[in-house]
Amino acid sequence: MPSSTIRNQAYGWLLLTPAAIFLIAFTHYPAIATLGQSFFSESTVIRPAEFVGLENYQIMLTDEVFWKVVRNNIWYAIGTIPASVALAMIMAIWVNGKLAGRGLVRMAYFTPTILPMIAVANIWLFFYTPDIGLIDQFLSMFGFSGRNWLGNPETVLSCIIVMTIWKEAGFFMIFYLAALQSISPELEEAARIEGAGRWYYFRRVTFPLIMPTTLFVLINAVINSFKLVDHLFILTKGGPDNASSLLLYYIYEVAFSFFDEAYAATLTVVLLVTLAIIAIGQFLLMDKRVHYR
Amino acid sequence: MIGYHGIGVWLEKAAAWLLALLWISPLIYAFWAAFHPAIYATRFDLLAPLTLDNFREAWSQAPFARYYLNTFLLVTGILIGQFVLCTLAAYAFARFEFSGRNIAFALVLVQLMIMPEVLIVENYSTMSKLGLVDTISGIGLPYIASAFGIFLLRQTFKTVPQELEDAARVEGCSWLQVLLKVYVPLARSTYLAYGLVSVSYHWNNFLWPLIITNSVETRPLTVGLAIFGAPESGVEWSIITAGTLLAVAPLLLGFLLFQRQFVQSFMRAGIK
Numbered sequence: 226m227p228s229s230t231i232r233n234q235a236y237g238w239l240l241l242t243p244a245a246i247f248l249i250a251f252t253h254y255p256a257i258a259t260l261g262q263s264f265f266s267e268s269t270v271i272r273p274a275e276f277v278g279l280e281n282y283q284i285m286l287t288d289e290v291f292w293k294v295v296r297n298n299i300w301y302a303i304g305t306i307p308a309s310v311a312l313a314m315i316m317a318i319w320v321n322g323k324l325a326g327r328g329l330v331r332m333a334y335f336t337p338t339i340l341p342m343i344a345v346a347n348i349w350l351f352f353y354t355p356d357i358g359l360i361d362q363f364l365s366m367f368g369f370s371g372r373n374w375l376g377n378p379e380t381v382l383s384c385i386i387v388m389t390i391w392k393e394a395g396f397f398m399i400f401y402l403a404a405l406q407s408i409s410p411e412l413e414e415a416a417r418i419e420g421a422g423r424w425y426y427f428r429r430v431t432f433p434l435i436m437p438t439t440l441f442v443l444i445n446a447v448i449n450s451f452k453l454v455d456h457l458f459i460l461t462k463g464g465p466d467n468a469s470s471l472l473l474y475y476i477y478e479v480a481f482s483f484f485d486e487a488y489a490a491t492l493t494v495v496l497l498v499t500l501a502i503i504a505i506g507q508f509l510l511m512d513k514r515v516h517y518r
Numbered sequence: 519m520i521g522y523h524g525i526g527v528w529l530e531k532a533a534a535w536l537l538a539l540l541w542i543s544p545l546i547y548a549f550w551a552a553f554h555p556a557i558y559a560t561r562f563d564l565l566a567p568l569t570l571d572n573f574r575e576a577w578s579q580a581p582f583a584r585y586y587l588n589t590f591l592l593v594t595g596i597l598i599g600q601f602v603l604c605t606l607a608a609y610a611f612a613r614f615e616f617s618g619r620n621i622a623f624a625l626v627l628v629q630l631m632i633m634p635e636v637l638i639v640e641n642y643s644t645m646s647k648l649g650l651v652d653t654i655s656g657i658g659l660p661y662i663a664s665a666f667g668i669f670l671l672r673q674t675f676k677t678v679p680q681e682l683e684d685a686a687r688v689e690g691c692s693w694l695q696v697l698l699k700v701y702v703p704l705a706r707s708t709y710l711a712y713g714l715v716s717v718s719y720h721w722n723n724f725l726w727p728l729i730i731t732n733s734v735e736t737r738p739l740t741v742g743l744a745i746f747g748a749p750e751s752g753v754e755w756s757i758i759t760a761g762t763l764l765a766v767a768p769l770l771l772g773f774l775l776f777q778r779q780f781v782q783s784f785m786r787a788g789i790k
Binding site for chain 2: 230233234236237238239240241243244245246247248250251252253254255256258259262316319320324325326328329330331332333334335336337338339340341342343344345347348349350351352357359362391394395396399400402403448451452454455458459473476477480481486489490493496497500501503504
């Protein structure tokens, strides 16, 4: 049926075209253009951009702030991901089991998810405010003196990590809930008859069964740790002395406060490569799982 | 249920409740601060007088009405655009054999990893070339071809039995009629799920709107709130909290009223 095949071809591409235009314009083209721009110098009024090869990358490698935000980003990921994923798993198990007022508990866990990060930061800012903030007021009841939580390079990143865990755990809980609900109740029945304890059942049955979800959640958590920077605008502006700045926030600063687009493009390439590595990692891991099955 | 007896189980239940209390307390505290005079912001007196002054103040100090309108236009515009573009593309991927389909689909999925907010520098210069800086379309356009939406709808469309389509064709339906009369109604719950996720995402989105807008006429709530609540603005704490609650109120209210749909939508969107 050659005529219908041709029709199929034409319709297929025709239907795809509107979405393709926007995807190319705002995802593929900018990704490639960013890579291209990273090899050029920043154009100014008197001097147009010229090809400089890897110079921007050399500058980046000697840029102390760059290394600092990369280190921060890694710590931010290490601080937020395992904690929020583990909490999400526990929350889901609790909310999935027999529990009085289950709906209320689930709502409490999930609510932070639907708040904008800006609103969350506004609320938490007051917790961390020195002396008059809630944390300092609470500690002063036990005789501790006030601390500048967000003004101290040693505590600022931890403060942001705690807030992010609060914001994210309930979101990841949802995926675990979905996974738990797909586990057949007969398994638990059988385990009970065999006399297995709850911990044993979790370790040997639940945990392995929800492994795909854990993988999915982990990937999402890693991506989030690189693209979630909204709160920094309210809480710290990346400070003090870049102690809480993250890669995407630094890109924003370089592009829109220092107006160095070429360098911002170079930094963006690092972010894109990181995301690509995560994508490839996900692909390989998923692949393995399929083989395992 | 395994081992649902003994003290350990009770401890676990208590822990579940304690965690829930801990989790909701920042929000409850925000309500406390917003509905009481400023001097009670850190004094928890159950007899403290309730007031709406903070809300009145917040409302008069920032153009919240305009921000509401902007956010409303933004999320509805994006949603309509996403529904149209994603439906067409998903239909193409689900039901049409065309060469390069798999490569095209892989290229669509790239956007799941590389979201528009990562490409702020280049997208900003595209928008300024198009003359769309500081417009609501400028905020929304990068998002309307959503890989996530295309993926979700494609999965749903694939479950529609081919016989239904064939029957409609025999009746003389064009492809557009088949799409609108067979596929779209059958995917209603997917549209609901995706719609809720999309609306809450864009209601809360901040970085890109911040970059692309610079006037009251275009700023969505999140950006307006950030300017209003910035420490250097010197606005009093209780008023900032009231403003924060104003900004989240519609979504929060929607969530509380339709909690089940929200949770199920996020679940459905996550499984696929």
